[in-house]
Amino acid sequence: MExxxxxxxxxxxxxxxxxxxxxxxxxxxxxxxxxxxxxxxHKLDPGGPYGMICEDGRRVQVSVNRVQxxxxxxxxxxxxxxxxxxxxxxxxxxxxxxx
Numbered sequence: 001m002e003x004x005x006x007x008x009x010x011x012x013x014x015x016x017x018x019x020x021x022x023x024x025x026x027x028x029x030x031x032x033x034x035x036x037x038x039x040x041x042h043k044l045d046p047g048g049p050y051g052m053i054c055e056d057g058r059r060v061q062v063s064v065n066r067v068q069x070x071x072x073x074x075x076x077x078x079x080x081x082x083x084x085x086x087x088x089x090x091x092x093x094x095x096x097x098x099x
Contacts, residue, residue, distance in 0.1 A: 005055045032081040040073040
């Protein structure tokens with residue numbers, strides 16, 4: 001699993017800035033998927049496509065599959081990536097996101 005911060009947008013409208021995103025490759029489908037946690041006041045609806053600009057400069061498209069309420073008022077948004085996930089920096093260069 002890879003974790004990073006990203007800006008998520010729809011069209012030209014920014015929906016989330018510096019969201020902590022977790023992605024993983026799905027070998028069975030030769031694709032990738034992930035999730036992001038939303039705090040109260042933020043919203044992503046199922047569907048898409050949504051654009052995502054990773055803090056390391058990668059740009060990808062995602063489609064939201066499911067929005068799940070968690071304990072409290074947070075929500076977990078699960079998504080599937082469109083196209084190929086470009087490789088990120090070497091694992092030795094990755095920094096854990098700070099909250």
